Amino acid sequence: MKWSFLMMVICINSVFAQQSQTRQQIDSLYKLALPLDEKLRVFEDFLNKSKCSLKDKAIGFRKMGLLWYQAGRISDAVTVTQKALKMLQESEVEAAYLVSNCRYNLLFYYGKLGEFDKRQEVLRALINAEVKTKFSYKAMIEFAYILGERGDYFKALEVLDTVVKGYASHGDVLTHQKAHEAAIWVYSSMDEVERYEAEITSHERALASVGFLPSVANNLANIRERIRPSEEVVQLYRAALEAYEAEGDSLNTAWVSTNLGRIYAKLGKEKLATRYYESAKEYSDSPVVAAYILNNKGDCGTDEEKLRYNNRAIQLLLGTPWNIDSLKAAEVLACERGLDIVDFLLENLTLLIDQHARNQETVDNRIAFYITLIDRVFNALRTTDFKRQSKLFWLRKASSFYTLAVRFCYLTNNVEAAFKYMENNKALLLLEDLVVKKTPKTIAFLEAKALMTSNQVVVSYIGNHRELYGLWFTQEHATLFKVANAEQVLFEVKKLKDFQKGPLSSEKEFRDFYELNSRLFKALLPVREAEKKLENKELLVLPDVLEQQLNFETLYLPSKKYLISQTAVSYSPSMSVYNALETSVNELQLLTMAPTEFGKFNFDDLSQSEEALRRLDTMLPVKALFRDRATLNRLRDALPTVNALHLNTHAGTDLLKGNSWLAFYDQVLELQQIAELDLPINLLVLDACQGASGRMDIGEGAQSLAKAFMHAGTSCVIASQWNVNERASQFIFQNFYRELAKGKTVSKALRTAKLRYLEKHQLAEKSPYYWASFIAIGRNQYFNSTKNSLRSWWWLAVIFALFGIGVGYKKSSS
Secondary structure, eight states, rough: HHHHHHHHHHHHHHHHHHHHHHHHHHHHHHTTTHHHHHHHHHHHHHHHOHHHHHHHHHHHHHHHHHHHHHTTTTHHHHHHHHHHHHHHHHHSSOOOOHHHHHHHHHHHHHHHHTHHHHHHHHHHHHOOOOOOHHHHHHHHHHHHHHHHHTTHHHHHHHHHHHHHHHHHHHHHHHHHHHHHHHHHHHHSSSGGGGGGHHHHHHHHHHHHHHHOHHHHHHHHHHHHHHHHOOOHHHHHHHHHHHHHHHOOOOOHHHHHHHHHHHHHHHHTTTHHHHHHHHHHHHHHHHOHHHHHHHHHHHHOOOHHHHHHHHHHHHHHHHHOOTTTTTOOHHHHHSSTTTTHHHHHHHHHHHHHHHHHHHHHTTTOOOHHHHHHHHHHHHGGGGOOOHHHHHHHHHHHHHHHHHHHHHHHHHHHHHHHHHHHHHHHHHHHTTTTOHHHHHOOOOOOHHHHHHHHOOTTEEEEEEOOSEEEEEEOOSSSSSEEEOOOTTHHHHHHHHHHOOOHSOOOOOOHHHHHHHHHHHHHHHHHHSTTHHHHHTTTEEEEOHHHHGTTTOOOOBBBOOOBGGGGGGGGEESSOOOHHHHSSOOOEEOEEEEEEOOOSTTOOOOOOHHHHHHHHHGGGGSEEEEEEEEOOOHHHHHHHGGGGGGGEEEEEEEEETTTTTTEEEEEEOOEEEEEHHTTTTTOOOOEEEEEEETTBOOOTTTOOOOOOHHHHHHHOEEEEEESEEEEOOHHHEEEEEEEEHHTTOOBHHHHHHHHHHHHHHHHHOGGGGGHHTTSEEEEEEOOOBBBEEHHHHHHHHHHHHHHHHHHHHHHHHHHHH
């Protein structure tokens, strides 16, 4: 027994010794002082002839990939690294660290090759790996930069927080440091950084012991300057300046010199400011640097000086003299620094509107010229082919401008112009993440009122974290209002998400929910006697910045009841979209689809949904496509014979792409693919998790699956704002179709179904989590059910039969 145990120990030690020897040989070959081509030949020959383990061979091929990269042959580096990855995956030995190392190298190589789709797939694999290594956390930092460039700042900070907290598990000092540096970059890209001073200070302290890279010092100085200009900010800029000078980076040296000029001017040190401005010009003759020097000088002058400096800066960027009344939108868009020009124009417009707010007796004629010009620039975006990243920056600027334009309309009580700018803003937001051939024609205020029924109230919103405006209108009246304490209101709107994650479990939670929704009702609908004016009406909400976060049905009225108790609510991206959507009164021809199994995709089974959908046949004429028949091709085949579709499936958001998706049995469709479908139906019920909620970009309306289906030709979409409870949704949809069959509009049928749910359930089951998620978006439709029609024909047949009997009786009497 002892002898066999001893032999086993000797064998194990022998194996480890052999592995150790092989890895030492690989390391020695890697460090050989030979020309790269010769070293690669020796390396490859050794790996092909060696009888070492798969794991050791994989280590060798991974290192060989590094050699190919050094030789400038990145495609070959990819090939051998993929070979190493495959060997590790085939090996029975646990090799999570080496697998993630190979993937991280591939991430780098694909970036160098510009193969971004493959890079994203590797990034996804690293982030989702069950066993997290330092390479997984490095990938998370890359992901945070992607989110930050997209404008999804809070999600980026959430990811970086995971990396910082994961230090105990990955233990890599450099990765920990890079996470803090990335967080400072994210904060430097955000507005209102003073709100996050404590968090920024925490990241700064974490880096203090290792020192700041010049880019980090510059970003941190930029943040500190916006919070509080001080000598501390000067020292940070000077540290960045010295580092860039030492590196010989003249352009960044020029930019930091410009920043130093600005901070010294703010501190009242004009000579030093002038010195650094002149220094910036010496380091770079770029007109962009010169333009920002002028812009910075204007920050420290009077209003009129600021206008003059900005106008000169715009002239430098355009390369030609210009006038506000003659500059063309095409000239701005064609300019390489068009975004900077728009920034300067917006600064001028803001200054003039601020002047008007202080003295409303006269209106500066220049305001109208600025608004007209900038509006033309952003309208031209609808037909401009932009790279995705560039488009997002332009859309962000557009949202800021249109909010500013509506602010001026509020000050001058110009309702028609306010409506126009709200619609223009919403038209651009429709393009977020989508490439569409045609956008709906933007309609005027009088056209919008002509679309309405006497029983309808419309409320449109526009705004950002600093200010929020609304327009309430009916056929007869209109009120333009400003939401008081917009920042607090939007904060409370976000708090609602906590209540929507699950059932309310106590009286206190219900009470807190009611109080929160009561405050929001008063803040967001500050029209005199709003509750009374909404009684028995249909409310159409055009949400913008509130989109995907607020459910108006749960707003709590002064009379201590939900808004849904007296008002049917629906939503639309804009009145212009509402006008463009087709509407017709037809018999309801419903198709139900439920890919309860998902073929090659690893999604949860939805067999209960099939049973629920089959029960609809008792009240409606229904065609059905279930299981492996629930494919996109079969849907296309069925379209000519249906005008409504109930689709029960899985949906979600790919955070890497910032893109929503929807699953059929045999394929997953992304947002753009859905928008390109030809789906001319009156109603789509998207019975899927997160169907209406897309991703939320800060300050912008979120794109969603519902909007994509409207681009595809669907007139009205019912979709969910949060993850749905399947049992509750089945109850609601059974009752919804029953009401729809009676000829009610979609919003009224959905309201009645929800009220019936509240009536039939108690305690925690009455939480909005169960009943409020599904909302109607688009044109409010109504149908004549086939069964109702058949019933009508049956009664007519009876009447005619009785009439015939009567006539026959008369004849026989005669």
